[in-house]
Amino acid sequence: MRAAVIVFPGSNCDRDLAVAFRAAGMDPVMVWHKDTSLPAGVDVVGLPGGFSYGDYLRCGAIAARSPICAAVADHAHRGGAVIGICNGFQVLVEAGLLPGALMRNAGLKFICKPAALTVGTADSPFTAGYAAGQTVTFPIAHHDGNYTADADTLARLAAEDRVAFRYRDNPNGSAGDIAGILSENRRVLGLMPHPERAMDPVQGGTDGAALFAALAGALTDA
Amino acid sequence: MTMKAVVHVMLKPGVLDPQGEAVRHALGALGFGGVAAVRQGKVIELELAETDAAAAEAEVKQMCDKLLANTVIESYRIEIA
Numbered sequence: 001m002r003a004a005v006i007v008f009p010g011s012n013c014d015r016d017l018a019v020a021f022r023a024a025g026m027d028p029v030m031v032w033h034k035d036t037s038l039p040a041g042v043d044v045v046g047l048p049g050g051f052s053y054g055d056y057l058r059c060g061a062i063a064a065r066s067p068i069c070a071a072v073a074d075h076a077h078r079g080g081a082v083i084g085i086c087n088g089f090q091v092l093v094e095a096g097l098l099p100g101a102l103m104r105n106a107g108l109k110f111i112c113k114p115a116a117l118t119v120g121t122a123d124s125p126f127t128a129g130y131a132a133g134q135t136v137t138f139p140i141a142h143h144d145g146n147y148t149a150d151a152d153t154l155a156r157l158a159a160e161d162r163v164a165f166r167y168r169d170n171p172n173g174s175a176g177d178i179a180g181i182l183s184e185n186r187r188v189l190g191l192m193p194h195p196e197r198a199m200d201p202v203q204g205g206t207d208g209a210a211l212f213a214a215l216a217g218a219l220t221d222a
Numbered sequence: 223m224t225m226k227a228v229v230h231v232m233l234k235p236g237v238l239d240p241q242g243e244a245v246r247h248a249l250g251a252l253g254f255g256g257v258a259a260v261r262q263g264k265v266i267e268l269e270l271a272e273t274d275a276a277a278a279e280a281e282v283k284q285m286c287d288k289l290l291a292n293t294v295i296e297s298y299r300i301e302i303a
Contacts, residue, residue: 057289057290058292061289061292065288065289093294094292099294100294101292101294101295103237103238103240103295104240104241105240106238106240107240108240108241108244146240148237148294148295149294150294173238173240
C-alpha cells in the first residue's frame with residue numbers, strides 16, 4: 001500500500017510523517033509540490049506539518065494553490081484517503097477539502113506541548129483503532145490552530161459525527177474544542193495535533209501509532 | 223497606462239480578532255484609554271496590465287475569491303486607481 005507525502009517549501013514534518021507511514025507497513029514516497037500528478041497507485045496522501053511558504057498571506061494559503069494540490073483534490077474527490085496534520089490541516093481548509101478556517105491562537109502564543117484529546121468518533125479509517133470517548137495524547141506545535149466555522153457548519157460537523165478529536169483542555173480557542181475533523185465521506189482527516197510525533201516510546205508516547213495502524217488496515221481491506 | 227488596485231482584507235464582523243484585541247490592550251498600557259475596539263487587517267497593492275477599470279475590478283474580485291482573502295473568515299474591498 002502506497003502513501004504519498006507532499007513536500008512544500010517550508011514543510012518540516014514530512015520525513016516524520018514518512019517514518020510513521022513506514023512504521024505502519026505503508027510504502028511512502030515523497031512528492032514535490034510542483035509535481036502535477038500523484039504517483040500511480042497511491043492509497044493515501046499525507047500533507048505534513050511545517051510552515052509552507054513561510055506562512056505568507058495565510059497559513060497554508062499558497063500551498064493550497066500549488067500544482068500538486070489539484071491532484072490531491074482529485075484524489076480526495078475520487079474517495080481517496082488524505083491526512084493533513086498541523087500545516088497540512090491548514091492546507092486542507094484553504095483548499096476547501098475541509099470546512100472552516102484556522103486562525104491565530106486565542107492567546108497569541110505559539111504552543112508546543114503534549115495535548116490530551118478525546119476521540120470524537122471511531123467511524124473513520126483513521127480513528128477505527130480507538131474507541132469514541134477514549135483519551136489520547138498527541139503533541140501540538142502551532143501558532144494558528146484556532147478552529148473556526150460558522151454556526152451551521154459546527155452544528156453539521158457535530159450532527160454528522162465528523163469531529164475526530166477534541167481538546168480536553170482547549171489550548172487555542174478552537175470552536176467546540178475541535179482539534180481535528182473529517183470530510184463528509186470520512187476519508188479526509190485534518191488535525192492540528194501530531195500523531196506522527198507519538199509513534200515511539202522515545203518520543204514520550206505511542207498513542208499515534210494506532211491511527212497509522214488503523215489507516216494501513218483500512219486501506220488493505222479496501 | 224497601467225492600473226493599480228488596492229485590496230483591503232478584514233476579518234468579518236463577529237469573527238474574534240485576538241491580534242486586534244492585543245493591540246487594544248497595548249494602547250491602553252500606553253495611556254490611550256479611549257479605544258473601544260481594534261480590528262487588524264491587510265492592505266494588498268496590485269499593479270495591473272489591464273487598462274479598463276471595470277475589467278480590472280472583475281479580475282481582482284476573482285483574485286480575492288481564489289486567493290487573496292479567505293472568505294470563510296474575511297471580507298474584502300477593492301479600490302481601483
